[in-house]
Structure formats: C-alpha cells, structure tokens
Amino acid sequence: MKHFLFFFLFPFFSLPLFGQQVLMRDVFAAMPDSIAPMTTRNNRLDCIDYIENNMEARVRNKLDENVLLEALTADYARFRTSTSAFLEMKLLPQTDTTSVLCLVRTAQTGEPDTPRRLEDSTIRFFQPDWTPLDTLTSSFFSLPSLDHYLSAQAADSLSASSPAFESALRSLQSFHPVRLALGADAFTLTAQLQPAYLATDERSALLPHLRPLLFRWNGSRFVLE
DSSP, rough: TTTHHHHHHOOOOOOOOOOOOOOOOHHHTTTTTSSSTOOOOOHHHHHHHHHHHHHOOEETTTTEEEEEEEESSEEEEEEETTTTTEEEEEEEESSSEEEEEEEEEEEEOTTTTEEEEEEEEEEEEEOOOOOOOOOHHHHHHOOOOOOGGGOTGGGGGGGOOOOOHHHHHHHHHHOOOOEEEEEESEEEEHHHHHHHTOHHHHHHHGGGBBBBEEEOOOOSSSSEO
C-alpha cells in the first residue's frame, strides 16, 4: 500500500501546524487506538488509500472482522467499526484558523429496517489533535428534554391521550435513547428519539407524534433550530 512510502518519507505523522487547514483524512489517520480498540493505524491508513482511489474502503480488524470507512470528506468521516457500531466525525469551525472535532459513537441492536431496530448515540468533543474536551461537552451540546421530541400537534390529538401513549411517556422518562447524526455536508446535528424497546401498542401510539430535532453549529455550540 502507498502508506508504506509515506512512512519512509515521513516516519512521524503529525497534524498540520497551527494556521494550516486541518483535513479529516489526517485526523482520522491520527485517531487514538482507544477510540476504536479493535482497529489499527494500518487499518485506517489502508481505508484512506482505498477510498481516495475510489475503492471500497473495507479492511480486516484485529478480530479478523470487516471494518469499513463509509465516507471521507475534507471535514467529515463515517467509520463502521463492527456490524453493530459506527463512528461519525466532523470538524466544526470556531474561527478562521481553529476548529473542534465532534465524535458521535452509535451502537445498534435489533433487526435492521424493522420497528425493533434501536440506535443509541454518545457524543464527545476533541481538539483536532485528539486532546479530549470532555469538560466542555455541555457547553458545545446539550440534549433537550423529552417533550421537545413531541410534535406541536400531539397535545390536540386523541391518540396522544390514550393509555398506551401515556405509558410510553412514563417509560421514556427513565430511559430514552437518542440517535445522533452529524451532517456530512453541513454543520448540523440531528437527534431522533428511539422508542424501539417499547411495547408494540406503546410504540404505535407514540411514533406519529415524534419529530427529529435539528441543531446547527453557530461557531461555538450546537443550537436547536
């Protein structure tokens, strides 16, 4: 692979110096092994080689399982680390010369493309060199309360006053997983409530009244639109 020549010419990988544009390919290559423990640096470099040559960026990890770099742009990457988990990464501009790295990790359970499919996400922020900014997470993004996910029409709907609907809300008060999705082509974050674990009647009563929430990066934090 061509990354062997890269190592020969530049044995110590580093991100661009301050003031230079940071590219997602470099951030992804420098990703700490602790973020995706079953993959290696060579896995990531191979994926970059493949995708930049218009090939499927699928390689084998330490467990001989397939991992796949599904998307890579100047500021976005989506990396499937297993059949049930993937990472999304986005470089968010703070000024003309600095940015913050947003990492969304999503775990998936249940059969795909069915009402029982459940996706649950966590979000973290880093400097582009992967220095954690965990103490600042709440200043960059905060999940809204449960009622934000209900449509404005829910209060006037008969189905929204049914016992099944009320039971669903009680269940979600204690546990309401949320699927987060970073915008590949925009500085946005979408949040969708995940009711897959509810009983069938509860889920059927709730789903017509759920809405996705769109957040937009304003240069310092994600703001609900």
